[in-house]
Amino acid sequence: MPYELYYWPMIQGRGEFVRLALEEAGADYVDIAREPDDEAGMETMMGFMGDKNLRHPPFAPPFLKDGDVVVAQTAAILLYLGPRLNLAPEDEAGRIWTHQIQLTIADIVAEAHDTHHPVGVGLYYEDQKAEAARRSEDFRKSRIPKYLSWFETVLERNTSSKTHLVGRAVTYADLSLFQLVDGLTYAFPKATKRALAKTPHVAALHEAVARRPRIAAYLASDRRIPFNQEGIFRHYPELDG
Numbered sequence: 353m354p355y356e357l358y359y360w361p362m363i364q365g366r367g368e369f370v371r372l373a374l375e376e377a378g379a380d381y382v383d384i385a386r387e388p389d390d391e392a393g394m395e396t397m398m399g400f401m402g403d404k405n406l407r408h409p410p411f412a413p414p415f416l417k418d419g420d421v422v423v424a425q426t427a428a429i430l431l432y433l434g435p436r437l438n439l440a441p442e443d444e445a446g447r448i449w450t451h452q453i454q455l456t457i458a459d460i461v462a463e464a465h466d467t468h469h470p471v472g473v474g475l476y477y478e479d480q481k482a483e484a485a486r487r488s489e490d491f492r493k494s495r496i497p498k499y500l501s502w503f504e505t506v507l508e509r510n511t512s513s514k515t516h517l518v519g520r521a522v523t524y525a526d527l528s529l530f531q532l533v534d535g536l537t538y539a540f541p542k543a544t545k546r547a548l549a550k551t552p553h554v555a556a557l558h559e560a561v562a563r564r565p566r567i568a569a570y571l572a573s574d575r576r577i578p579f580n581q582e583g584i585f586r587h588y589p590e591l592d593g
């Protein structure tokens with residue numbers, strides 16, 4: 353049975369962290385809302401979310417279905433998939449450390465989203481531009497450097513490898529840090545370039561993940577949705593600097 357990923361079909365968004373793990377592992381999976389008849393896929397996804405018989409209803413996409421198991425929340429999905437896809441350490445301490453890193457990535461992803469929607473998720477960007485400018489200035493000057501330097505420290509302190517966050521083999525956390533750096537570079541090219549100049553291990557990890565054969569093939573394929581102005585990482589030139 354293939355894994356079933358449920359996520360919005362037009363954006364990378366949070367679903368991308370799951371897609372990257374499935375792609376790196378060469379897993380058999382179906383991106384339900386992106387099937388050739390994507391309207392039917394969307395209907396299936398929305399129907400699933402509204403299913404009153406579901407004991408564990410997802411709050412929001414992404415969610416993963418593996419047989420009878422349904423898991424939502426990006427970090428929980430990766431916690432579930434990690435050992436199954438051989439993308440997490442075998443020991444419990446290593447797994448919980450990988451999960452902590454993923455949760456920290458989830459934190460900055462939420463902050464990146466809030467740069468363009470600081471007042472309300474349901475409001476247009478155009479209706480919160482002044483607040484977005486203030487929020488982005490703080491994000492650029494304080495939050496991007498703080499988070500990236502923490503990832504740099506994690507890489508420096510990994511005694512087994514300087515190109516992996518955990519141990520000596522690739523984990524889903526490495527793939528997610530790649531995606532975070534890719535997204536920040538798209539949204540805030542100037543600020544991210546400055547931060548990456550001070551975090552060379554993070555920059556090297558980003559390049560190393562992009563060169564992994566399955567990831568490189570995925571990035572070059574039409575399965576990789578281009579960044580756009582509907583996703584989490586949006587490029588508004590006025591918010592960068």
Ligand SMILES: N[C@@H](CCC(=O)N[C@@H](CS)C(=O)NCC(=O)O)C(=O)O
Pocket residue numbers: 365366367412413414424425426427458
């Ligand atoms: N903490 C959740 C957040 C899920 C989430 O916010 N999903 C977005 C798309 S990326 C969504 O569809 N939200 C709908 C809503 O919040 O009403 C995760 O990491 O998966």
